[in-house]
Each structure stands twice: as C-alpha cells, then as structure tokens.
Amino acid sequence: GDDEQPDNGKPAADKVTYLTAFGAVGRDAFAWVAQEKGYFRDAGIDVTIQLGAATGENLKVLAAGQAQFANLDLTGTWILAGKGQYKDVRTIAAIHQQTLVSIISLEGSAVAKPKDLEGRKLGAATGSVNQLLFPAYATLAGIDQSRVQWVNAPPPQLPALLASGRVDALSTFLIGAKGLEKAAGGKKTIVNPYSAYLPELYGNGLIAPVSITQGNPDLARRFRDAALKGLAYTIEHPQEAAEIMKKAQPAADVTAAVGEITLMTPYVKTSGVIDKQRVAGAIATLEKNKLIPPGSLTPEAVVDFALAPTG
Amino acid sequence: MKAVALPIAGVLGTIAVWWAATVVFGIRQIILPAPPDIVAAFRAQPGYLLRETGATATETLTGFGLAVVAGLVVAVLLTAWRAVERAMLPVLVALNSIPKVALAPLLVVWLGFGSRPKVVLVVLICVFPVVVATMAGLTSTPAELGELSRSLSASPWQTYVKIRLPWALPQVFTGLKVAVTLAVIGAVVAEINNPGNGLGAVIVQSGMSLDTPLAFAAITLLAVLSTTLFYLVVALERWLVPWARAISG
Amino acid sequence: MKAVALPIAGVLGTIAVWWAATVVFGIRQIILPAPPDIVAAFRAQPGYLLRETGATATETLTGFGLAVVAGLVVAVLLTAWRAVERAMLPVLVALNSIPKVALAPLLVVWLGFGSRPKVVLVVLICVFPVVVATMAGLTSTPAELGELSRSLSASPWQTYVKIRLPWALPQVFTGLKVAVTLAVIGAVVAEINNPGNGLGAVIVQSGMSLDTPLAFAAITLLAVLSTTLFYLVVALERWLVPWARAISG
Amino acid sequence: MIDLERVSRTFTTRGGEVAALRDIDLEIAEGQFVAVIGRSGCGKSTLLRLMAGLLAPTAGRVTIDGSPVLRPRRDVVLMHQLPALLPWRTVLGNVMLPVEIQRLPRAEYQARAAELLDTVGLAGFHRRHPYELSGGMQQRVALCRALIQRPRVLLMDEPFSALDALTREELAAQLQEMHLTRPATTVFVTHSISEAVLLADRVVVLSARPGQVRRVLDVKIPRPRSFGHNAHVADAAACIAELHDLLY
Amino acid sequence: MIDLERVSRTFTTRGGEVAALRDIDLEIAEGQFVAVIGRSGCGKSTLLRLMAGLLAPTAGRVTIDGSPVLRPRRDVVLMHQLPALLPWRTVLGNVMLPVEIQRLPRAEYQARAAELLDTVGLAGFHRRHPYELSGGMQQRVALCRALIQRPRVLLMDEPFSALDALTREELAAQLQEMHLTRPATTVFVTHSISEAVLLADRVVVLSARPGQVRRVLDVKIPRPRSFGHNAHVADAAACIAELHDLLY
Numbered sequence A: 001g002d003d004e005q006p007d008n009g010k011p012a013a014d015k016v017t018y019l020t021a022f023g024a025v026g027r028d029a030f031a032w033v034a035q036e037k038g039y040f041r042d043a044g045i046d047v048t049i050q051l052g053a054a055t056g057e058n059l060k061v062l063a064a065g066q067a068q069f070a071n072l073d074l075t076g077t078w079i080l081a082g083k084g085q086y087k088d089v090r091t092i093a094a095i096h097q098q099t100l101v102s103i104i105s106l107e108g109s110a111v112a113k114p115k116d117l118e119g120r121k122l123g124a125a126t127g128s129v130n131q132l133l134f135p136a137y138a139t140l141a142g143i144d145q146s147r148v149q150w151v152n153a154p155p156p157q158l159p160a161l162l163a164s165g166r167v168d169a170l171s172t173f174l175i176g177a178k179g180l181e182k183a184a185g186g187k188k189t190i191v192n193p194y195s196a197y198l199p200e201l202y203g204n205g206l207i208a209p210v211s212i213t214q215g216n217p218d219l220a221r222r223f224r225d226a227a228l229k230g231l232a233y234t235i236e237h238p239q240e241a242a243e244i245m246k247k248a249q250p251a252a253d254v255t256a257a258v259g260e261i262t263l264m265t266p267y268v269k270t271s272g273v274i275d276k277q278r279v280a281g282a283i284a285t286l287e288k289n290k291l292i293p294p295g296s297l298t299p300e301a302v303v304d305f306a307l308a309p310t311g
Numbered sequence B, C: 001m002k003a004v005a006l007p008i009a010g011v012l013g014t015i016a017v018w019w020a021a022t023v024v025f026g027i028r029q030i031i032l033p034a035p036p037d038i039v040a041a042f043r044a045q046p047g048y049l050l051r052e053t054g055a056t057a058t059e060t061l062t063g064f065g066l067a068v069v070a071g072l073v074v075a076v077l078l079t080a081w082r083a084v085e086r087a088m089l090p091v092l093v094a095l096n097s098i099p100k101v102a103l104a105p106l107l108v109v110w111l112g113f114g115s116r117p118k119v120v121l122v123v124l125i126c127v128f129p130v131v132v133a134t135m136a137g138l139t140s141t142p143a144e145l146g147e148l149s150r151s152l153s154a155s156p157w158q159t160y161v162k163i164r165l166p167w168a169l170p171q172v173f174t175g176l177k178v179a180v181t182l183a184v185i186g187a188v189v190a191e192i193n194n195p196g197n198g199l200g201a202v203i204v205q206s207g208m209s210l211d212t213p214l215a216f217a218a219i220t221l222l223a224v225l226s227t228t229l230f231y232l233v234v235a236l237e238r239w240l241v242p243w244a245r246a247i248s249g
Numbered sequence D, E: 001m002i003d004l005e006r007v008s009r010t011f012t013t014r015g016g017e018v019a020a021l022r023d024i025d026l027e028i029a030e031g032q033f034v035a036v037i038g039r040s041g042c043g044k045s046t047l048l049r050l051m052a053g054l055l056a057p058t059a060g061r062v063t064i065d066g067s068p069v070l071r072p073r074r075d076v077v078l079m080h081q082l083p084a085l086l087p088w089r090t091v092l093g094n095v096m097l098p099v100e101i102q103r104l105p106r107a108e109y110q111a112r113a114a115e116l117l118d119t120v121g122l123a124g125f126h127r128r129h130p131y132e133l134s135g136g137m138q139q140r141v142a143l144c145r146a147l148i149q150r151p152r153v154l155l156m157d158e159p160f161s162a163l164d165a166l167t168r169e170e171l172a173a174q175l176q177e178m179h180l181t182r183p184a185t186t187v188f189v190t191h192s193i194s195e196a197v198l199l200a201d202r203v204v205v206l207s208a209r210p211g212q213v214r215r216v217l218d219v220k221i222p223r224p225r226s227f228g229h230n231a232h233v234a235d236a237a238a239c240i241a242e243l244h245d246l247l248y
C-alpha cells in the first residue's frame, strides 16, 4: 500500500535474493559490481547477495523460495532437469558461452597432455559436471578412462591436493588456474579445456524459477539487464571489480579474482546471449553421452527464450 | 515387552509426524522427502547402501576405540598432576575448538585418501567428551574413599585402577555416550571431505545429483547406526556398573 | 601467578613446536602456515576479523543459551518419567546422529539466510551433551537423599529444584563444557554452509581464494573464542558448586 | 494409630533372597513412644522404612489411622540412619529443608531452627556446610531437621549413634521433654538399652534375622525419667536386666 | 612409638577458623592400647587423621618411631568413622582391598578374610555388595578390612558405633583377644566409657572443642577382661565413674 511508496513517488523496490555460483571468487564479481554501481537500484531491485555452494544445493534454495535468482553451472542444471530432478527453473542469460571445465596439471608433472592421465590420480568434485562429462571427454580425447583413478574431494580443497602432490591432475574450472599457480608456489599450470572436444556446452548462466520467469517476467528482465551491465563493467575493469568484491567480502583475494576474470573473458559475451540452436546441440550432446534420457529436454524446457538475450 | 514397545512407538510417532508434514504442507521431494520415498531409495540399491554403512561403521568403531583409550589416558594424566592440567587443558580445549570441517581437508593433504585421515578425524572429534567426562569422574571420588586409598598407601596406579577409575565409570559412560554419536558424525564429515566411500560419500553424491531421497536413506542408515552404537554403550554400562544404579535413587 | 603462567607456557610450547615443524620440514604456506604468517594475516584486517568473531560469538552464545535451557528441560522430562525416556531417548539419539553438516543446507532452505538457521544448528549440535550429562547427573542422586526427598513428600518439582538438580550440577557442567566447544563448531558449520558472515565464512572464502594464512587466522580466533567460553563455564562451575570439590578427594 | 499386621519383607537380589522381617504384628497408639532394639541386621531400619511408606511389605499390611501406608505421608517424619545432609546447603539451610518443602511459615521456623541447633550444641555452626562438621555434629543437624516440623509421627533410626555419652543423655532428656509437652507417636531405634528404658513407653525386642517380635516390654516408670539419678533406679535396672537377657 | 608434641590443628574455611585440637602432648608406647573419649566435635577424628598422616598439624609434630609422619605409612591402618566401602566390590572384595594394594599373598589372606567375616557375623554375606547390607553390617565389613593385614598400628574411629550392645561386646572381646595374642599399637576412639575401660591400657579424655588432653587415665585391671562378670567389677566401676565425672 501507500506506506511502501517512497516519498519521491517511485514504486518500492522489489526485494530479491541472489545466489552466487561459488562463494566470492572472480567469476561472481559482477554481482557485487552491479550492486555497488547501483545498477540493481536503478532497475528498481533491492538485491541481497548470498554466497552459493554446489549446483544441487543452490537449486534447493531456489526451489524453497529462499532465493529468486542464481548464477549456476548450466550444464549441471540441465542434466538435473533432464533427469527429472528439478525442472522448474529457466535460464535467462549465459555468463560463460562454453564450459570452463578443464584438466589442469602442473608443469613438470607426469601429466602434460590428457592422454597422460592413464594410470594417474585425477581429483574432482564428487558427482560434479567435471566427473559427469569426463567419459564423453575421454572418449573424444582418446583416453582409456578405465585407467584413470578418480579422487573425490570438495571443490575448495582441490588446489591444495594438486599443490601438495596428492593428485596428479584436477578436473576443475580453468579459471581457478591462477589461484592454483599461487598455491603451487609459482609453478605454471597446464590447462586442457573440455571445450576443445565438447564445444556445445555452456558454462555458468543466470537462472530463475518459473514462478519468476512466468509470474514476473519484467522483474527477471530488469534483473538480467542490471546483472549483465555489471558483467560488462567487470570484464572491462577486472581490477576494480575485484576490489569492489573484496570490499563486500574481505576474505576474497584480489589477485586471484583478477586472474579469474581475465581467464574467463574469452568465454564471456556481455550480452549474455543464448542461441537456441546451440542449446539444442548441448542437449543432444548430453543425450548422446547418456547423461540425460533421450527426448527428456527441449531447449524451451531449460531456457526462457522470451527472456534470454538472443541476438 | 514395554522395553521394546515404547521406543518403537516413539520412532513410529516421529516418522508419522514427519510424513504428515510432507503431505500437509506439500513439501517437495528434493527438499524433504516423505518416508516412502526414502524406503524406495533404499530398496533401489540395498547392497550398495549396506556396504557403505559397513565402511562408515568400521571407521567409526576404529576411531571411537582409539579415542576411548586416548581419552582415558589423557584424563588420567591431567588429573594426576595438577600442573599438567593447568598447562595442557587450555591447549586441548583450543585444539578441540578447531572446527573439524576446517581440519578435514588438511588431514587429507597430510595423510592421503585411505581410511587413515578418516579414523584420525573420528578420534579428534570424539576424544574431547571422553576426556572431560573422565576428568570429572576422576575428580569426584568421595573424600572418604580418597582417604581410604591414601591411608592404604596405594600407589598412584593402584589408586586409579582400584578406586578412582571404577568410581568414575558412570561418568566416563556419559562421555562415551556423547562420544559415540560424535564418532559417527566424525566419520561422515571425513567422508564428505574425501567422498570415496561410506555414507558421507553417498550424501555428497546424492546432493550433487539432487537425489534427496537417497541422501535421506543414507541419513536414516546413519541414524540407525548411531542409535545402535549408543545402545551398545548403554548395554555395556549396565553390565559394567550395575552398582551405580543400586546406590542411587 | 602459577595459575596464569602454566597455561601460557602450554600454549606457547605448542606454538613453538608447530613453528619449528613448518621450518624444519619446509612446509609450504598453503598447507600449513607458520605463526608469523597468521599474525600478518590478522594484522592485515583486524577490524574485519574481530567483527566476524563477534558475529560467530553472538550466534554461539544465543544457541548455547537456548541449548542449555532446552537440554535441562528435556533431561528433566526424560528422567521424570521412565516411559518418556524409553519412548523418546532413541528418537533423540537418532536425531542427534544426523550429521549436522548434512542438515545445514536444509536449514537454509527452511529458515533462510539470517542468523536463525545458524542458531538452530548450534542448538542442534550442542543440546545432546547437555541432555546426556544432565540425565546422568539426575539419576545419580544418592539413595539416602532420594529417600529423604520422598519421605518429606516433596513434589516432583521440589525434588528436582531442591535435591536432584543441585546434586546433578557437577555433572551438568561436564555436559556444558563439552557443549560450549561444540556450540562454536556448530556456528562455524552453519556459517560454512551459508557463508554470509562469521569466522566460518572467512574460512570458506579464504579457502576459495587460497589464502591459507587468513583461514588459520580465523581458526586461531575460533580457538581463542572457544577457550574463553570454556573457561567462563569453568569459572561459573567454581562459583556455583564449590561444595563439589569439598566433598571429593 | 500405627498398625502392622503380619508384615514380612524379603529382599530379592542377584545373590539370592534375604528375609529381613517376618510376620511382624505391632500396634502403636497415638502419642506412644516405642523403642525398637535388636541385633545389627535384624531389620530395624527396614521396619521404619515400611512405616514411612518408603518400602512396601512383601506380605501383610501397614496402616496409619486405619488407612494403608502406600507412600510417604506429610505427618510422618523419618530420621535416616545416615545424616543425609545436602552438601550445598548450610547447616541452617539443611534444617529448613522440610519447612521449605511443606511451605510452612519461614520466619517463624527459622527462629525455631536456630533454637534447635543451639540446643544440640551447634551454636556458631549455623552458616557452616556439612563437610566442615564432625560425624556427630552432622547427626545432630539431621536430628534438628527431623524435629523442626513437629510431626505427628516421628521415626528415628539410631539418632544418637555417633554421639558421646554426655551429649546423648542431654539430647535424650530434651527429646523426653518435647515428648511430654507435645507427644508425637515415636518409633525410636537404638542400640542402647538404657536409652530405650529412659525414653520408651514400650520396648520392642526383635530377634535376629529374619526379624520377628520376640517380646514387647512395657516400661511403667513414671515420667519425667532420668539416667539413674531418681527414685526408680531399681525399676529401671530391672527393665534393663530383662532386656539384656532377652537380647543375649 | 607414636609421639605427639604440642600438636594443634586449625581448619580454615570461608566461614572462619575452627580450632579442632590444641597443644596435644601424647606418647603411646609400642603395643599399647589407648582409648580416646571426648565430646562430639572435640577433635577425635582429627587426632587419628594426624597420626595416620592424612592431615598435617598446624603446629607441633607427630612422630612414629622417631620419624615425623608426613604421609600415610604402610604399617599404620586407619578405620574411618564411615564404612567407606567400594560399592562395586563384594563384601569379600572390600576386605581384600588392602591385601591387593600391599601385594600380600592372596590365597592365604583370602582365607583369613573369610574367617574374619564369619567372626563378625557376616557368614553368608561374602558375595553380597555393600548396598545390600544394613548400616551395622557395613561397619563390620570395614572392621574386617582394617584387621586383615595385622598392622603394627591400628587407628579405629568409633568402630562399633552402629552395632547393638551384644555384637559390640562380642567384637570387643575378639579385639581384646587379638590384641593379647599379637599386640598392635592401637588408638581407639569410642563414645562408650565401659568399652574404653574394657579394652584400653590408657584412656585419653579430651576436653570439648578445641580438644585438649584433659586427663590420661591408666586402667590397671589385668587382662583378659570382660564386661562386669569378673573379679574386677569394682576396679572397672571406679574407672568408669572417674571417666564419667571427667566427661560430665
């Protein structure tokens, strides 16, 4: 009612909660930039940023209505939708045009190229897309996957495992490479992205529950545009973006964040564009590799093309 | 009869309330599955789940056993010399306060991926209650029994073995009851951090694939495991310290 | 003098060993930072770290306070009626055995992002030792005091307030000492799962940004917080139950 | 008033059965002072516990004023064989416990408690704690606690066992005086034959385990009585001799 | 053998100071049987604790065989005023405790323990636990435990307080017999004047708190003595009367 109307006559801002993809690291800096630069405020949205965890946990939070928007790994989200676990979300923009999942090892170690993984220990987040996609990747890259020893660990721990030599390589997001180099005491990393063989798959993207995309598409549109504005600014000013995030989250590391932003830049289109043809291709890839049952998904079931930037 | 009927009634009542809640509030399966979903998840792969339960149980029991021995020894040392207590108890408290969740990754880095870091984590998480409770028991010897043992010129060892430790037993068991449930949790935390096997790994995997009923099946098995171990400790207590009940009222 | 000197010696000794280990084995900072690295991490942003310590302390104390009240009430109910104990203790043990790490995400789903899920997790993690220890204390009333209270026709309430609870106090404090350190851990586990603020958030985020010294600074602050709370409980015990020391030897 | 009809009590333990009391028949009139004597372990404490409603008979029944004793009654006070003091309460606080539990007027009874403590020789120890007292001092505190509420029925289990002869006599005299001014029905277990003869209207002699009533002796000496120094030395000596013979 | 030189003991507590014993001078020869009597709270238990090395004097010194008593000695046994039995041990196990602690030959002492228990009337209770016994039975177990090792010095704090007159006399007679066949230096606290006169070579009378030696009376009646039924009734009566007067 009238109480909620501010004095200047503008309607009261929409209050929403937004979840980052993975705590407060470089790939998520744009949200704080959009916040700090007032893009959300200008769009009439009052955003509370919460730090997200794994894809599954974030989806649960969305399902429970405790958050309205999230930055999530699209491949992982679509696999879960295809398996019928949770379908009531739609992608409204892509942050990474390709999956950033990669095999990362240290220079001078036994693993220089993907084929070297045979007989070696490969660390990854349990049940993450990194593991799910590996068979497809291995087949295409000519690796005998039966000879690869998986080591399961939570994502935040992976760098320490590689740095301490407990594993020979990691399957993780390539944008973590700078942090890894720091952890490994300055050793260079060797990065082999899955996208070399699986170019159709997307990386992170903005998603929202259908209750928002269909019930309040205007809010979704305003949020999307403000967030993408933040993304554009971040790609142009990595240092400042990292510092803005550090101000809000003092435990964040500026150097590592700048490294991540720089590394992900080639994969980012600041328009957030999602191409229907490519989505269909991604779904086909997932089907072909038996990650989802055939015919379980259509592009429309995972992306709201009325909201997603298409050109 | 009653000894079995009442606990069963309690458990069934709890399950009924939970089931009713999922139905009445229309809670979605991925957030809180209803009991039948969980049963279905279990029946889909019973062999696998029981195998993982076995793995968790083994780690739990090994770690718990070590923690009991270590806890008793530490408590005896701390109560035997007041100076040792003064100097070391704060260190123990400080070490204990390191959240095990934060420590688990380091253990993997230090000790590798086998069951060793897991057993170590179990010990770390459940040794403290044993120490605190045993210390409390050892310092509660009634004055006249303390005088008895001193006046018999019992050696420190004899004082502990024949008087202070037996007297402390009921309180030691308080510590063991708390510790045994923590031991299970310790094993799970360790498995979550290196989810190769065990019910902790099942929880992580099912979290990733949003298979909440499977996670709850694992949690239910944990509850069963933990309750079983708790009542084994209770049975051991009844058997070892029948006199404690006899002298209280 | 000695009361302060010995614990300080203990803590300093431990730090010295650790420091020496990092130097002698040339341990890398990312794996185990040396004490000076941690001091540097703290001095880089003391205001921030102290603010987060305050947040964790607030959650811990609120949750601990609620757990103490709840634990005492539950223990009284369970010991007052044997049937209640039979029916509800297994449920309690089973609920307690649900690993809190697995529960934390659900709490966020149910209760949102504020401090509520955190306080709830603290209560859940630390209520059990209070219940078990208080139950043990309440059932250890010496037979002659039990007879005294019955022969005076004391009401159940009076029996508890005037005889059984005071007698149980030393054992209740055993539970509180274990619970207070668990409370801190509970707060951290909750913060790790929803790393908005608190030292748990610092640990998660510094883990992600590979700033191990910062993580250790947070862990050190946790150890300090936990030790302080532990000794506050000890001081309270000394003040409330001086007689316990007097009647034991 | 207190009525025991063919009361037996057996304890069943892992080690087997112990018959503590067998076929006790006893009637105690209102205001009567009954002493119970018998060998150690013959069931005296068990007898008091049965009357106090702390223990149920395995056979027979115990009634007070005609109604069966199924649980402790407010008008019956038992002074236990052990002091059973609360270590966290002061001496005065321990004596005041029954007053608090039965919600009697505090101020009035506080004065009475202080007076009682002074009478038993504990002036100056009101604010001490039990663990600072000698065994006999603790027993006297327990005595004051039993006497504070002026109960209708007073069951006392060896109340003077830890006291020296002089204190014993003083307190026995005090007890007799109280009984004369305000007679409570009293059952008094003692190992002192002369004490029994001094205090009791009737002395119940129990046989060794299982305790059975061997004899009930009426003490006809007029009150107030005192140890030895009165006109009834001979009567008292006769009673004592008879009890002695019964016990030996 | 036991020597107290101007021994005082004061207890300092939150409530202030209590002088329990003041300037005690006492010499006890090897093999002597000394009884201590005095009012409740006058410091008798404190005196035994000082001799047992459980408590240090606040002034003066306690020596045994010329060397100061700084801690408990293996050849000195204290029987505490409370039974102090271990609830998890059987009656026999409790009696065997000192044997185990002092690593004496088990089999031999097991027989002696059983014999002692039978002597004090606990045949048939060897395998029971303390909480299944009456107060007096517990005290007799504690007595057996004190006697099992045949110590050089035996300190007994009201060992018969919970016993009936008959059992008391029987046990006193037993104790006298043991003392005659194998005299241990004995300090025996009691509230029974006649018991003191029956058993002791010397009776120490303590004044009320703070305990001071009021008088040491030599009992010159030849042994073996018995209650009343011998040629020395008059001597005994004289002693008793004198002690009575000293106490009252």
Ligand SMILES: Nc1ncnc2c1ncn2[C@@H]1O[C@H](COP(=O)(O)OP(=O)(O)OP(=O)(O)O)[C@@H](O)[C@H]1O
Binding pocket: D131, D132, D133, D134, D135, D136, D137, D162, D163, D164, E011, E012, E013, E018, E019, E020, E038, E039, E040, E041, E042, E043, E044, E045, E046, E047, E081, E209
């Ligand atoms: N631990 C203690 N703390 C404070 N005061 C004490 C302590 N032990 C004894 N006292 C005091 O010392 C005095 C003597 O006590 P003690 O136990 O030696 O008396 P006692 O002669 O053995 O008495 P009783 O015949 O009643 O056993 C008492 O006044 C008692 O209050």
Ligand SMILES: Nc1ncnc2c1ncn2[C@@H]1O[C@H](COP(=O)(O)OP(=O)(O)OP(=O)(O)O)[C@@H](O)[C@H]1O
Binding pocket: D011, D012, D013, D018, D019, D020, D038, D039, D040, D041, D042, D043, D044, D045, D046, D047, D081, D209, E131, E132, E133, E134, E135, E136, E137, E162, E163, E164
């Ligand atoms: N809780 C019990 N469990 C088993 N046996 C018991 C129990 N209480 C008493 N008894 C047995 O009952 C008998 C009588 O005990 P009670 O305490 O009534 O004796 P008493 O006459 O008071 O002896 P005392 O003069 O030594 O105090 C004893 O043989 C004792 O062993």
Ligand SMILES: Cc1ncc(C[n+]2csc(CCO)c2C)c(N)n1
Binding pocket: A022, A053, A054, A055, A056, A073, A076, A124, A125, A127, A128, A129, A130, A155, A156, A158, A171, A172, A173, A176, B208
């Ligand atoms: C350092 C690092 N950062 C991010 C990820 C990726 N990640 C974290 S959680 C999650 C959920 C997968 O469904 C994914 C993909 C990683 N593995 N390692």
Ligand SMILES: [Mg+2]
Binding pocket: D044, D045, D046, D081, D157, E134, E135, E136
């Ligand atoms: Mg008795």
Ligand SMILES: [Mg+2]
Binding pocket: D134, D135, D136, E044, E045, E046, E081, E157
């Ligand atoms: Mg004494």
